[in-house]
Amino acid sequence: MGRAKTMALNGQSAQSAAPKVAHERQRGIDRVISLLEALLREHKPTRIGDLARRIGAPRSTTYEIVARLVEAEILEPCGPGGEIYFGRAAHLFGRAYADANPLFRRVGEVMERLASETHATTQFCGLRGNKYTVIDSRDGAGLFRITTDIGVEVPAPWTASGRLLLDHMSPEEIRAFVPPEDFRLPDGRTLAVESFLADVARARATGRCATTGLADPFTYCLAAPIRDRAGIARTTLCFVIPADTPEPRRVELLDRLAAEAELLAER
Amino acid sequence: MGRAKTMALNGQSAQSAAPKVAHERQRGIDRVISLLEALLREHKPTRIGDLARRIGAPRSTTYEIVARLVEAEILEPCGPGGEIYFGRAAHLFGRAYADANPLFRRVGEVMERLASETHATTQFCGLRGNKYTVIDSRDGAGLFRITTDIGVEVPAPWTASGRLLLDHMSPEEIRAFVPPEDFRLPDGRTLAVESFLADVARARATGRCATTGLADPFTYCLAAPIRDRAGIARTTLCFVIPADTPEPRRVELLDRLAAEAELLAER
DNA sequence: GACATTTGTCTTTTATTTCAGACAAATTGA
DNA sequence: TCAATTTGTCTGAAATAAAAGACAAATGTC
Numbered sequence: 358m359g360r361a362k363t364m365a366l367n368g369q370s371a372q373s374a375a376p377k378v379a380h381e382r383q384r385g386i387d388r389v390i391s392l393l394e395a396l397l398r399e400h401k402p403t404r405i406g407d408l409a410r411r412i413g414a415p416r417s418t419t420y421e422i423v424a425r426l427v428e429a430e431i432l433e434p435c436g437p438g439g440e441i442y443f444g445r446a447a448h449l450f451g452r453a454y455a456d457a458n459p460l461f462r463r464v465g466e467v468m469e470r471l472a473s474e475t476h477a478t479t480q481f482c483g484l485r486g487n488k489y490t491v492i493d494s495r496d497g498a499g500l501f502r503i504t505t506d507i508g509v510e511v512p513a514p515w516t517a518s519g520r521l522l523l524d525h526m527s528p529e530e531i532r533a534f535v536p537p538e539d540f541r542l543p544d545g546r547t548l549a550v551e552s553f554l555a556d557v558a559r560a561r562a563t564g565r566c567a568t569t570g571l572a573d574p575f576t577y578c579l580a581a582p583i584r585d586r587a588g589i590a591r592t593t594l595c596f597v598i599p600a601d602t603p604e605p606r607r608v609e610l611l612d613r614l615a616a617e618a619e620l621l622a623e624r
Numbered sequence: 625m626g627r628a629k630t631m632a633l634n635g636q637s638a639q640s641a642a643p644k645v646a647h648e649r650q651r652g653i654d655r656v657i658s659l660l661e662a663l664l665r666e667h668k669p670t671r672i673g674d675l676a677r678r679i680g681a682p683r684s685t686t687y688e689i690v691a692r693l694v695e696a697e698i699l700e701p702c703g704p705g706g707e708i709y710f711g712r713a714a715h716l717f718g719r720a721y722a723d724a725n726p727l728f729r730r731v732g733e734v735m736e737r738l739a740s741e742t743h744a745t746t747q748f749c750g751l752r753g754n755k756y757t758v759i760d761s762r763d764g765a766g767l768f769r770i771t772t773d774i775g776v777e778v779p780a781p782w783t784a785s786g787r788l789l790l791d792h793m794s795p796e797e798i799r800a801f802v803p804p805e806d807f808r809l810p811d812g813r814t815l816a817v818e819s820f821l822a823d824v825a826r827a828r829a830t831g832r833c834a835t836t837g838l839a840d841p842f843t844y845c846l847a848a849p850i851r852d853r854a855g856i857a858r859t860t861l862c863f864v865i866p867a868d869t870p871e872p873r874r875v876e877l878l879d880r881l882a883a884e885a886e887l888l889a890e891r
Numbered sequence: 892g893a894c895a896t897t898t899g900t901c902t903t904t905t906a907t908t909t910c911a912g913a914c915a916a917a918t919t920g921a
Numbered sequence: 922t923c924a925a926t927t928t929g930t931c932t933g934a935a936a937t938a939a940a941a942g943a944c945a946a947a948t949g950t951c
Contacts, residue, residue: 382910382935382936384908384937385651385652385938386653386689386692386938387692388909389653390692390693390696393717394696396717397716397720405928406929415909415910415911417912417929418908420928420930422653426653442720442721443717443721443724445721445750445752445759446660447714448718449757449774450660450664450698450710450714451710453663453667453709453710453714453774454700454709454711454712457702457709457710461715485697485712507716507719508719650940651907651939652908673897673898681939682939683899684942685940687898689939706898706899
């Protein structure tokens with residue numbers, strides 16, 4: 358009886374509710390990847406029920422997968438309410454990457470030096486999909502301890518680095534690459550696409566980029582490209598400094614940054 | 625003809641080679657986890673064929689899984705021979721863990737300070753399964769740049785930290801926990817179990833541990849426990865210093881280490 | 892230059908895993 | 922206090938993904 362009722366309901370929803378598209382069986386690996394990426398976006402310990410909703414997976418499946426990942430220490434229970442977040446194994450995998458990657462190691466040393474000498478927060482940035490991301494950073498020792506969330510995806514037009522990271526694309530490619538909603542800034546203003554394209558062209562021409570008042574009104578963002586052999590800025594080096602920093606200082610920092618980034622370029 | 629030959633050979637091997645036990649279908653998630661753990665053990669870019677052999681998975685399956693993980697940037701192709709290793713996403717997940725874990729953050733600061741003040745390589749260690757592992761480290765700035773591989777599993781009896789990490793267990797529990805082969809040192813000597821048990825008891829009593837000539841003949845290993853609320857040494861803080869360091873200095877360092885570890889204990 | 896491995900790709904099949912759903916227990920809110 | 926959610930666990934069933942194997946091309950070895 359219960360079964361008949363259930364089936365009727367299913368039939369009904371299947372007929373009426375076409376909108377919910379992606380409700381197909383997915384394989385475990387894909388669920389795992391969605392789950393890890395969702396957790397990275399969430400950027401804090403999250404309950405399993407929430408995760409299931411966010412990745413559009415059945416609860417039963419999500420519980421199953423989380424249990425397996427917790428067993429492998431890739432995830433870890435934390436907090437009293439049954440939240441989970443990344444675990445120790447995730448850290449070890451990440452360190453293995455960082456230790457083995459030559460560019461990453463050299464960048465780490467350079468950031469260390471820059472942060473301690475200039476007291477400015479120093480970042481190593483790149484693209485993840487069509488979004489800008491801070492890959493690694495060293496916080497400046499100054500009073501304004503500007504810190505950044507590593508791994509959080511941010512629209513490219515909000516940042517100086519974003520302009521450099523797109524400077525190998527034609528205007529058409531850029532229009533196609535950056536979703537329209539990414540030109541809307543956090544404060545509600547909308548950045549004109551033309552103005553952004555001009556910024557990118559200038560960034561390409563001068564090999565550096567500075568912006569202010571985009572992601573937030575209190576900081577200057579200075580960036581220089583680390584180009585690969587093909588000349589594409591796969592990653593950037595970046596200073597985040599208070600908006601009231603005087604111009605000579607900004608120029609000095611940007612010159613320094615560009616010089617270091619140049620040295621980091623492959624070959 | 626080629627086909628017939630191949631099949632005959634297969635049939636033969638299937639008949640003769642019963643020993644290979646675990647050749648059952650496994651699910652994708654388990655394969656992924658084995659693969660990541662194998663890569664961590666390998667600790668260098670590895671070819672897909674090798675990986676398949678190491679985790680006992682069919683080649684076709686391994687290729688499939690690797691392709692999916694590369695797409696998610698959890699793995700990354702590197703080297704000219706088709707090797708793969710951890711990717712950028714693995715780093716981001718790991719950083720998310722490190723940034724969110726309060727103990728980890730505090731330990732990072734302490735290690736930073738200790739390494740720069742004492743010029744000794746400073747490590748944060750714990751257990752992974754029944755093996756000792758370096759979870760994080762800061763290299764001392766001295767001439768003897770002693771560096772360590774993070775995430776590599778090492779038998780507990782080879783290290784000072786290993787003695788502290790087991791000091792909540794009874795002798796019987798320790799015998800059951802540490803595999804017999806782990807008492808064989810890298811130089812071929814075998815450590816007497818009794819002597820190890822005595823070391824553990826002393827470590828528990830004094831709240832610190834020092835060893836030399838175990839994992840290698842050139843270093844001293846000084847360790848202090850970071851205990852949880854139940855008094856169990858879940859992790860340790862550790863200095864690795866040259867074996868010729870004079871005793872007063874060793875005592876001074878160990879005292880310092882024990883004091884810092886005490887401060888790091890929860891609550 | 893011939894031979895033996897290894898690599899990367901593809902297809903077919905069947906043993907398995909994902910999913911839907913139901914349920915009791917624990918939370919939350921009025 | 923009683924609903925209304927939410928949590929965590931289990932089940933059976935059907936869709937599907939893992940495995941086996943075949944093959945061509947690349948690589949390595951004598």
